Amino acid sequence: MRMTKTLSLIALLGLTGSAVWAQKSAVQSIEEYRLMLQDGNPADLFEAKGEALWKQKRGPKNASLEQCDLGKGPGVFKGAFVELPRFFADTNRVQDMESRLLTCMETLQGLNAAEIAKTPFGRGEQNNVTALATWLAAESKDKKFNLSQSHPQEKVFYEVGKRLFFQRAGAHDFSCASCHGQDNTRIRLQDLPNLTKNPGDGIGFAAWPAYRVSNGQMWGMQQRLNDCYRQQRFPYPGFGSDATIALGVYLGVNSKGSASIAPAIKR
Amino acid sequence: MKKSFKITLSVLAVAVVAAGCATGSSSVDLDKLTAQIVKASFRDQGIVKASVLDTDETNQACSAADVAGKPLDEAKAKAIEAANLKTVKWPESGKFLGDWKEGEKLAQSGRGLTWTDDATTPNGGNCYNCHQITKQEISFGTIGPSLYNYGKLRGVTDPASAAAKPIVEYTWGKVWNSKAYNACSNMPRAGHMGILTQAQVADILALLLDPKSPVNQ
Numbered sequence: 001m002r003m004t005k006t007l008s009l010i011a012l013l014g015l016t017g018s019a020v021w022a023q024k025s026a027v028q029s030i031e032e033y034r035l036m037l038q039d040g041n042p043a044d045l046f047e048a049k050g051e052a053l054w055k056q057k058r059g060p061k062n063a064s065l066e067q068c069d070l071g072k073g074p075g076v077f078k079g080a081f082v083e084l085p086r087f088f089a090d091t092n093r094v095q096d097m098e099s100r101l102l103t104c105m106e107t108l109q110g111l112n113a114a115e116i117a118k119t120p121f122g123r124g125e126q127n128n129v130t131a132l133a134t135w136l137a138a139e140s141k142d143k144k145f146n147l148s149q150s151h152p153q154e155k156v157f158y159e160v161g162k163r164l165f166f167q168r169a170g171a172h173d174f175s176c177a178s179c180h181g182q183d184n185t186r187i188r189l190q191d192l193p194n195l196t197k198n199p200g201d202g203i204g205f206a207a208w209p210a211y212r213v214s215n216g217q218m219w220g221m222q223q224r225l226n227d228c229y230r231q232q233r234f235p236y237p238g239f240g241s242d243a244t245i246a247l248g249v250y251l252g253v254n255s256k257g258s259a260s261i262a263p264a265i266k267r
Numbered sequence: 268m269k270k271s272f273k274i275t276l277s278v279l280a281v282a283v284v285a286a287g288c289a290t291g292s293s294s295v296d297l298d299k300l301t302a303q304i305v306k307a308s309f310r311d312q313g314i315v316k317a318s319v320l321d322t323d324e325t326n327q328a329c330s331a332a333d334v335a336g337k338p339l340d341e342a343k344a345k346a347i348e349a350a351n352l353k354t355v356k357w358p359e360s361g362k363f364l365g366d367w368k369e370g371e372k373l374a375q376s377g378r379g380l381t382w383t384d385d386a387t388t389p390n391g392g393n394c395y396n397c398h399q400i401t402k403q404e405i406s407f408g409t410i411g412p413s414l415y416n417y418g419k420l421r422g423v424t425d426p427a428s429a430a431a432k433p434i435v436e437y438t439w440g441k442v443w444n445s446k447a448y449n450a451c452s453n454m455p456r457a458g459h460m461g462i463l464t465q466a467q468v469a470d471i472l473a474l475l476l477d478p479k480s481p482v483n484q
Contacts, residue, residue, distance in 0.1 A: 162334060164305070166334045173456060175330065175333070181333070185409050233315065235309040236315070
């Protein structure tokens with residue numbers, strides 16, 4: 001199936017003629033290709049898995065996640081995604097969807113949150129966290145981002161996230177802003193959203209979790225940020241670490257009022 | 268155990284700063300807290316060490332200017348440029364231009380120096396990620412300016428000539444250490460940071476300046 005998709009992308013790219021025209025056409029072709037894919041987003045499968053996991057009794061405590069408090073009270077999941085990250089009094093931390101799910105998996109089900117955080121993406125319980133985040137994001141699809149900035153720690157995390165966004169370091173001196181700090185730029189043919197302000201509905205923070213056609217994987221926001229940092233030539237950000245959450249607050253607050261399209265489909 | 272202690276510390280730090288927030292926490296406190304959070308959040312992975320986040324004054328000053336949303340003041344920018352210019356290693360062989368065909372390969376490659384690369388992964392120059400270079404390659408980025416006809420537009424007909432010397436030297440310096448000419452340039456410092464060797468920088472220069480290179484057709 002992936003093979004067919006790759007082939008059709010090549011076919012679309014093959015409809016190219018003179019250089020200038022070809023360039024425009026290639027971008028448009030990729031857009032058309034993405035639109036075609038919208039009809040059947042494999043994220044559906046992860047959504048279904050996530051919903052089942054939410055209700056399934058699991059872990060040493062043989063309990064479901066149905067009493068998990070994602071910020072709107074125990075068991076309330078509709079609309080929770082577009083208000084995260086936020087401050088949680090019980091953990092005394094600002095948490096995003098994925099780190100909050102770890103808290104619930106530990107407190108309700110007796111699973112070991114630190115162990116799950118250490119597990120590489122795409123393995124074991126990490127796959128379950130991704131599926132859960134995918135389903136919970138889908139339950140807020142088309143809702144507008146509305147992160148709270150009323151708790152002092154939420155404000156502090158926005159400011160820390162902003163500093164992280166502009167942090168230049170590593171072998172290439174890159175920061176997030178190197179690629180995402182201006183309007184209308186590209187890496188190769190890939191359009192880059194300007195994330196220092198509201199990039200609009202379904203762009204940037206409002207597009208993850210997403211299914212990635214190029215590698216056939218479902219990625220949550222934690223993995224998206226992790227891979228940005230990899231390409232930035234930064235060291236490895238811990239899963240659910242304060243740095244990743246602060247960045248999420250910065251991006252999420254900047255996206256206030258934009259509609260979430262997650263789970264999205266990406267190249 | 269050590270880790271949970273660290274996390275507790277950072278939570279405490281958040282609480283302290285948060286308490287100060289009612290009166291408006293200072294940007295110095297926020298900078299300190301950010302440094303603590305960075306320390307607790309990132310770890311070594313593969314060839315990338317967490318210590319690369321202890322970056323130099325150039326990056327620190329530019330990051331701070333970006334956060335403040337205003338450019339560096341002129342004196343500071345000039346001082347940073349001068350310091351970076353001092354680091355430029357001019358070609359020991361005296362040969363500024365190598366092989367444009369090798370330069371094109373380097374310009375195409377964006378590989379190397381991530382935690383999924385190993386020490387034997389050859390580093391690319393990442394050039395096409397941000398620049399148009401040859402007309403033939405239509406998949407180019409736009410963060411940097413177009414370099415198509417780079418030598419031709421600057422009147423370089425013989426890169427070895429005295430007339431071409433200033434532009435050849437500038438181009439070497441720019442590729443070696445971009446911050447020597449623009450303190451907070453988005454461009455990596457390919458020579459200075461050890462991304463490319465002298466021979467590779469010479470190949471990139473040939474791609475840009477050799478009249479036979481497709482860049483100048």
